[in-house]
């Protein structure tokens with residue numbers, strides 16, 4: 512790893528190369544052991560450089576946005592975390608189009624759309640990830656999803672070439688995009704919206720905000736929905752009907768407010784969360800014969 516640090520130092524200011532950084536500081540679960548190296552490139556060129564260094568030296572690396580859909584092992588990560596957040600987050604509005612760099616907060620982009628009377632991104636006003644993470648996940652809520660608004664994705668491919676990928680090539684599906692299999696890194700995104708009435712957009716945003724506030728445990732660390740929706744079912748309802756709300760393992764608890772959320776009540780470990788996930792999957796399978804699939808991404812070694 513020292514060799515990687517030396518390479519990174521050639522282009523990245525040392526203060527942006529952290530060693531033994533706790534991932535609990537970088538995930539909304541506030542869980543996770545240390546990463547060997549945690550690097551924060553300050554622009555797209557530095558980002559591409561970091562990825563090249565890792566690839567050319569065959570070092571394990573992981574692209575991290577806001578860590579809002581991520582469970583990191585208690586043992587952390589043996590490799591390089593490349594963090595794309597506020598450091599690479601330019602947002603530009605051109606008529607009914609928005610250009611956003613991968614680290615821009617989805618909430619900020621949605622707000623910018625509203626300020627410019629652009630409709631179509633209200634669904635994203637409470638999703639706490641980055642644009643890059645949202646494209647990777649095809650994030651969505653209340654009937655809206657990234658698939659409907661993204662026109663172009665600028666990405667770094669496996670050969671370190673910058674490519675433009677158009678919407679119809681992205682194979683967007685429920686919490687899926689082609690980026691997940693292609694090992695690409697999202698650099699920026701173009702989004703197309705429609706001109707709307709500012710007051711109307713404001714009202715929709717407010718309605719969705721209240722819905723989220725009333726229905727989700729926003730006061731405790733979590734990573735959003737734990738399980739994907741199986742065809743014809745709602746995991747939250749199945750888990751609640753199974754009587755599991757409030758069930759706790761260590762510091763990890765099935766939220767009393769929304770049963771498809773696991774919350775960190777203070778000292779939860781990744782092991783606690785994994786055990787709780789397995790427990791829920793077994794209970795739901797035994798009751799309904801439905802195998803729940805996990806939406807949250809996992810990083811590091813789990814038993």
Ligand SMILES: Cc1cc2nc3c(=O)[nH]c(=O)nc-3n(C[C@H](O)[C@H](O)[C@H](O)COP(=O)(O)OP(=O)(O)OC[C@H]3O[C@@H](n4cnc5c(N)ncnc54)[C@H](O)[C@@H]3O)c2cc1C
Nearest residue numbers: 576577578579580640641643644645650651652696697735
């Ligand atoms: C309170 C709360 C509410 C939520 N509500 C919703 C919701 O309504 N709808 C929804 O869909 N999700 C929701 N989420 C989950 C989460 O916010 C989204 O999945 C979000 O898109 C993840 O973005 P991120 O930047 O945090 O990604 P991270 O968690 O950092 O990463 C997730 C995955 O994306 C990859 N990735 C991140 N950036 C890039 C990039 N630039 N290029 C390539 N790969 C990248 C990572 O490697 C990782 O595999 C919620 C989470 C919380 C905590």
